[in-house]
Amino acid sequence: MSYKELTVWTRGIIMDKEGRDIVNSISAAARLEGKYAQAMENYVDNPDRTNAPTRKYCRVSDGVIEHELTYENEQPNIVVLVEGTMVKGWDYMRGMPPGGTLVINTHYTPEYMIRFVPGADRLAQLVCVDAAHLADHKWLYYRLGELGLDRLSTEGAAERNKMVAPDIAAPLIAAVVKTTGIVKMESIEPMIANKRAFEMALDNLHIMPLNPVAA
Amino acid sequence: MSTKGTHIPDRLKIPFAGITPAPTQAKGQDLFPTGNWRSIRPVYRDKLPPCNNACGTNEKIQGYLDLVKRGKYVDAYALIKEDMPFPSVTGRVCYHPCEQACNRGKYDEAISIRAVERFLGDLGQALTHDVVKAGKPNGKKVAVVGSGPAGHSAAYQLARLGYKVTILEKSPKAGGLNRGGIPDWVLPQDVLDREIERLVELGVTIKTNVEVGKDVTWNELKKNYDACVLAVGLTEPNSVRAKGENKEGVLYGLPFLRDIGMGTSKVKLGARVAVIGGGNTAIDCAREALRQGAVEVTMITVEANPQEMPAVPEDLHDMLEEGVELVHGRAMTAVLGKDRVEALELHRARFSGAINASPITVNRETPAERFHVDNVIIAVGQRAALGWLPDEFKSERGTIKIDRFGRLGDTHFFAAGDVVQLGSGQPLMVVNAVGDGKRVAFNLDKVLRGEQLEPRTIPVDVIFDLNRMNMTYFPHFPRVHQAVLAPASRRKTQEEVIQAFSEAQAVEEAARCFSCGTCNACDNCYLVCPEPCIARPSRSNGLYKILVDYCKGCRVCIEECPTGCLEGVPELDFDTGVVRMDTAFAISPGLHGRQAEELRNLAERAPKNI
Numbered sequence: 001m002s003y004k005e006l007t008v009w010t011r012g013i014i015m016d017k018e019g020r021d022i023v024n025s026i027s028a029a030a031r032l033e034g035k036y037a038q039a040m041e042n043y044v045d046n047p048d049r050t051n052a053p054t055r056k057y058c059r060v061s062d063g064v065i066e067h068e069l070t071y072e073n074e075q076p077n078i079v080v081l082v083e084g085t086m087v088k089g090w091d092y093m094r095g096m097p098p099g100g101t102l103v104i105n106t107h108y109t110p111e112y113m114i115r116f117v118p119g120a121d122r123l124a125q126l127v128c129v130d131a132a133h134l135a136d137h138k139w140l141y142y143r144l145g146e147l148g149l150d151r152l153s154t155e156g157a158a159e160r161n162k163m164v165a166p167d168i169a170a171p172l173i174a175a176v177v178k179t180t181g182i183v184k185m186e187s188i189e190p191m192i193a194n195k196r197a198f199e200m201a202l203d204n205l206h207i208m209p210l211n212p213v214a215a
Numbered sequence: 216m217s218t219k220g221t222h223i224p225d226r227l228k229i230p231f232a233g234i235t236p237a238p239t240q241a242k243g244q245d246l247f248p249t250g251n252w253r254s255i256r257p258v259y260r261d262k263l264p265p266c267n268n269a270c271g272t273n274e275k276i277q278g279y280l281d282l283v284k285r286g287k288y289v290d291a292y293a294l295i296k297e298d299m300p301f302p303s304v305t306g307r308v309c310y311h312p313c314e315q316a317c318n319r320g321k322y323d324e325a326i327s328i329r330a331v332e333r334f335l336g337d338l339g340q341a342l343t344h345d346v347v348k349a350g351k352p353n354g355k356k357v358a359v360v361g362s363g364p365a366g367h368s369a370a371y372q373l374a375r376l377g378y379k380v381t382i383l384e385k386s387p388k389a390g391g392l393n394r395g396g397i398p399d400w401v402l403p404q405d406v407l408d409r410e411i412e413r414l415v416e417l418g419v420t421i422k423t424n425v426e427v428g429k430d431v432t433w434n435e436l437k438k439n440y441d442a443c444v445l446a447v448g449l450t451e452p453n454s455v456r457a458k459g460e461n462k463e464g465v466l467y468g469l470p471f472l473r474d475i476g477m478g479t480s481k482v483k484l485g486a487r488v489a490v491i492g493g494g495n496t497a498i499d500c501a502r503e504a505l506r507q508g509a510v511e512v513t514m515i516t517v518e519a520n521p522q523e524m525p526a527v528p529e530d531l532h533d534m535l536e537e538g539v540e541l542v543h544g545r546a547m548t549a550v551l552g553k554d555r556v557e558a559l560e561l562h563r564a565r566f567s568g569a570i571n572a573s574p575i576t577v578n579r580e581t582p583a584e585r586f587h588v589d590n591v592i593i594a595v596g597q598r599a600a601l602g603w604l605p606d607e608f609k610s611e612r613g614t615i616k617i618d619r620f621g622r623l624g625d626t627h628f629f630a631a632g633d634v635v636q637l638g639s640g641q642p643l644m645v646v647n648a649v650g651d652g653k654r655v656a657f658n659l660d661k662v663l664r665g666e667q668l669e670p671r672t673i674p675v676d677v678i679f680d681l682n683r684m685n686m687t688y689f690p691h692f693p694r695v696h697q698a699v700l701a702p703a704s705r706r707k708t709q710e711e712v713i714q715a716f717s718e719a720q721a722v723e724e725a726a727r728c729f730s731c732g733t734c735n736a737c738d739n740c741y742l743v744c745p746e747p748c749i750a751r752p753s754r755s756n757g758l759y760k761i762l763v764d765y766c767k768g769c770r771v772c773i774e775e776c777p778t779g780c781l782e783g784v785p786e787l788d789f790d791t792g793v794v795r796m797d798t799a800f801a802i803s804p805g806l807h808g809r810q811a812e813e814l815r816n817l818a819e820r821a822p823k824n825i
Contacts, residue, residue, distance in 0.1 A: 011252075051252040051767060085786045088793045089251020108787060116787075118795060 003061040004182055005073040009092050010082035012045070012052035018082045021169040023058035026176065029188035030060040037061070040071045053090055060182055078180055080172055081105065087116040099124045099213030103175045105131040105168060110208035121211055127179050128206040131171035135197040163193035170194040171201030178202055249746070250792060253768030255783035257740075257761055262676040262732030262780065266328060269316035272298045272368070272650030276313055276328055281735045283331055283725035292339040293346040295332065299649060300371035301410040303340050304393055306333025307402045307713070309646050310495070310527050318731050321681060324694035327716075327724050334721040340409050349417045350377030355663055358383060358440040360427050363391025364645045365632025366446035367414060368652030369659075373444075374417040376660050381440070382419060385426035388477055392448055392633075393645070395473030396496065398503045399709040404476070428603025442627040442659050445615060446652060449597035449633045449643075455491060458549040460593070464556035468496045468594025472503060485589020486510040489559060491547050493517070493524035497594035498531060501539045504592065505706050513540040515547065515559075515586075517566040517575050533712065536702040545584070546577050550591065559586040599634045612638040620668045621655035627662065631655040678732035678779060688739070688777035695724040734759070734780045740772035763792040
């Protein structure tokens with residue numbers, strides 16, 4: 001039986017919706033495939049503070065998920081960092097079993113980013129995707145575009161768009177699905193609003209193979 | 216908690232578990248490092264202000280203006296003396312390329328940098344001991360030929376490096392162009408004398424009445440000294456190649472000024488004087504002619520209008536105030552008269568080409584004009600007299616041939632100043648000669664110490680764009696103008712035309728400086744940081760520190776930095792500053808982890824323990 005946990009680390013307010021889109025769309029796709037899935041946000045992280053690191057969780061299983069009283073993922077198989085700088089600040093590798101996958105939104109190469117990853121020996125692959133660039137952020141002001149920050153992807157009144165994955169989330173979903181196969185490509189693709197970024201990301205992943213676990 | 220491979224600095228570990236103060240409580244900040252919220256890090260990175268960049272000797276102008284603003288006049292004087300041996304001279308004579316470049320000029324009016332420099336120079340002259348000391352003697356002897364701006368500067372820097380310097384000067388008094396090319400009403404002789412005294416106090420020997428090629432030969436220089444700096448300047452006046460130029464009453468610009476400056480002038484000018492030429496020397500000649508007794512002075516230039524004249528607009532304005540007439544678009548083709556000049560023959564002419572070595576197109580089809588004069592002063596540039604120089608080092612421009620380090624081939628001879636800069640496209644200014652002398656002195660030092668010479672570094676980041684600063688912090692404020700003698704009263708005296716700043720004026724003017732791109736310890740970042748994560752032991756440039764464990768990268772300090780010296784650099788460009796936490800709030804294992812553990816064990820526990 002296959003049981004996988006996915007944790008998304010994102011930044012409060014400014015990139016909150018990106019993280020939510022990732023966990024929601026993957027769990028919805030899994031349910032369409034007949035799997036059991038959960039998706040939730042960690043409100044204790046206080047996502048209403050700009051830039052504060054917040055987590056979104058997703059669990060996909062072939063059987064019933066009995067883990068219903070807690071929502072913190074204890075053993076994430078897949079970790080997504082929606083903003084690249086988070087690689088320096090948080091113990092996102094905590095509890096990851098060997099053979100995990102780390103997906104980072106950054107324009108740096110995996111060879112550069114690996115130096116910041118704590119306990120990289122648990123990773124089967126490190127995936128870097130320049131999601132901010134692929135999603136083509138014309139509306140970003142200052143130099144936030146270069147940093148991969150989406151200033152307008154806010155919760156609530158200022159939210160730009162009610163579509164699922166209209167920008168940075170789309171390439172990240174593509175990266176997760178292509179490199180881990182957690183759900184099928186054809187079940188998740190119809191949900192994604194930014195089809196162009198999703199498809200471009202499939203050809204523009206920087207994958208660094210590390211320590212695969214024998215099946 | 217699995218912290219395998221993670222790094223939590225000891226200083227951030229919780230002393231005892233269970234009590235975690237909120238960020239707003241005492242010491243709460245210590246336990247709540249928000250540094251990992253950051254995706255950009257503020258970095259203090261000083262840029263080059265445009266004034267420093269434009270200055271021929273790269274004086275640290277922003278630095279001394281800042282010190283003047285704070286009342287640290289002697290420190291400011293010491294800073295200026297690093298690059299400039301005689302601020303009291305350049306504070307009077309400099310054509311201030313810095314003020315043309317000043318960013319404040321795009322905003323309201325440029326800062327009177329020259330006037331502040333003069334204030335500092337005069338202050339330095341009043342000190343009983345100079346702030347500059349000679350370097351530890353290294354036993355090497357260097358000759359400097361010429362005591363003009365370039366020679367003075369080279370000798371000064373070499374003395375500071377510990378060389379035994381001898382200046383060879385062909386005139387009876389040291390000073391070169393500072394003495395012979397600049398009239399008394401711009402630069403009083405006693406000011407220059409005092410600066411030369413300061414140079415002698417540094418241990419420099421000045422031998423006057425020694426002319427290279429006559430009293431000392433090339434080979435003697437080679438034999439008697441470890442190295443030599445040639446700063447001989449341009450001594451020979453150019454002629455206009457007009458007929459009858461050898462008649463009595465025809466004078467040349469620089470010798471005319473030089474003889475007055477050296478006190479050896481026997482010239483008596485008539486009532487009507489014409490000056491040929493449109494440069495700065497011509498302007499000085501015209502104004503000096505008035506003071507030498509001329510009643511009516513006319514300046515005859517080839518340029519079609521005042522804007523095209525290769526002169527500083529301020530000086531031109533002052534000259535016109537004193538009543539000098541301008542005639543444009545004429546060239547002198549002949550000097551008429553029996554033995555003595557009585558009139559000039561002028562033709563319409565057009566100027567085309569560079570400032571130096573100008574090709575002039577004379578229109579001889581129009582009838583010649585006759586212009587009555589008693590004297591004519593020809594000031595159309597100078598050239599070097601290099602008869603003593605080996606031919607291999609002469610360039611086709613009539614200057615000394617040097618490599619990009621100011622060196623003559625592989626010899627220990629170096630050259631600096633106008634004698635190498637003529638025709639190089641660089642305007643011939645005192646400050647450029649000083650800068651040249653300084654750089655050549657440093658290169659000479661490297662050669663004698665056997666070090667590798669490095670080409671001049673190109674300034675990488677000069678702030679020209681006002682948008683890189685926060686202009687809301689700078690109200691418009693008019694320039695403090697120097698007092699000037701009334702035109703009518705100054706026409707006949709040798710008194711200084713432009714007056715010095717008072718202390719209050721100097722401070723007021725220095726306070727107008729934007730401090731472009733350079734931290735001036737304004738404390739703004741320290742005050743606006745909301746975290747607060749900017750620390751400083753005392754208020755001083757270079758002592759501000761960003762506490763990277765706490766900085767959230769909110770950009771407030773970067774946006775609010777008035778001078779634009781703070782920059783946001785992507786955090787991922789740094790290997791340092793890694794502060795790992797398990798969750799957003801706590802450094803210890805998350806509350807949820809503990810709750811989950813308890814909940815998992817729930818079934819195994821006896822009901823009474825719940």
